[in-house]
Amino acid sequence: MATSIKKCMMLCCIGHTVSKEDMAGQSYEEAIAELNKLLSEKADLGGVAAAKIKQLTAELSAAGSKPINSDERIRTGFTQFKKEKFEKNPDLFGKLAEAQSPKFLVFACSDSRVCPSHVLNFQPGEAFVVRNIASMIPPYDQTKYSGTGAAIEYAVVHLKVENIMVIGHSCCGGIKGLMSIPDDGTTSSEFIESWVQICNPAKSKVKADTKGQSFSELCTNCEKEAVNVSLGNLLTYPFVRDAVAKKTLALKGAHYDFVNGSFDLWDLDLKISPLPL
């Protein structure tokens, strides 16, 4: 405060009118000066400051982007697809118009950054895709969250997919939300927190195994552990269990890290034995 008053007085004394831009510039310079002063006193905060500044830059950059015309955006996207893909592949799209026979059922998060059509280059016809918050699979239930069961039943029994892949990802808001639910269980959302608590076992495991990692590192561990919980829940669906036992269906877990540009893929070590007759 003292700094800003002093500067204003100086400008007043030299008869300079302070414009709106000047005022905005002064606020920004002031803020940067304060930050520099703090970092010179506490150098260990440099990493934290850099991360926050990076995030702020990204937010301002995205928020400052031009407003879109939604109709125009849809029109451009569709006409380009029709011209570049549909009309250039008449055999493929002719077959697909008759029927689909995808080899994959993929569970991916709803996050705008992780569509499997981009990350794994899935073309039309290749993958039946379910997208929800944090790509979670609840255990078998006839009524609760039946949408998931419907998709798995359709893909496994009707489409006869050969692989189910569950893909988690970095910086997942759903997992962060799960990890942020306080120990007393109080929730503030209508639906989100009830949904993400499907993977409470992952949260418990990660917290029990922690070796003093940061919250962010715990979230990353939970992103991967939640995939394993979902894979385990898949086996509560009788038709999945049958197909896995008959070896007509494989289950895979995966984690897409868009910060580092990497993709992990794994199998669960399942020992499924046939029931004794």
Added chain:
Amino acid sequence: MGPSGFTQQQENNNQETVTEAEKGHDLFNDLKSRFLSFKKNKYMGNLEHFQNLAQVQLPKFMVIACGDSRVCPSNILGFQPGEAFMIRNVANLVTPFENGPTETNAALEFAVTTLRVENILVIGHSCCGGIRALMSMQDDASGSLLESWVVAGKNARIKTETAASGLDFDQQCRHCEKESLNHSLLNLLTYPWIEERVSKGELLIHGGYYDFIECSFEKWTLDYLKMKTEGTDMLVVKDRMVWC
């Protein structure tokens, strides 16, 4: 089984194990090359953009589409990473608020109240297996999970059977694909935090129908103002467009 039969069985088992291992290996290689292709062609070529995205997502669209392998909105509408928050479920259904928690409304809550998207686009499509299952259901509960889910569209089926009774089954299914889509648009307004933003003009609700036989896309927008002015619960739309 005699000794030779047993040996044959053993050989068959060994062959199967090798085949399984080969299948697993092929699958691993396939997925690896898919990811590396994305990384080379998209990620590395737009590194700064992906680094910004890694910090924050601010999609302008929330899209609800069917899980059908032929209708991914990233393909048919060219949505790029960061543009569209997406839900994909069987038959692109949105159930009303009073039906209680679903996977879909958890994602809706996040998109509308946290990400504050500006558009919700529900996309239906031709030859939808989920809608066909809805139209084929018998009254007695079969215990099928698919039917437990699609039964949420039963009002659309009733309307279809009344309006399209003269049409054959395939045509009725096509009618129901659009009817169900419109019901989903109305169901969106049963969520208070959605209606609030729509009434303030901060959020638009659109329906879209992708016909992959003719390759056409039809789009319309819910006209909230007119619905309120006319005091109707029935869907009123504006800005209807078709691209083919």
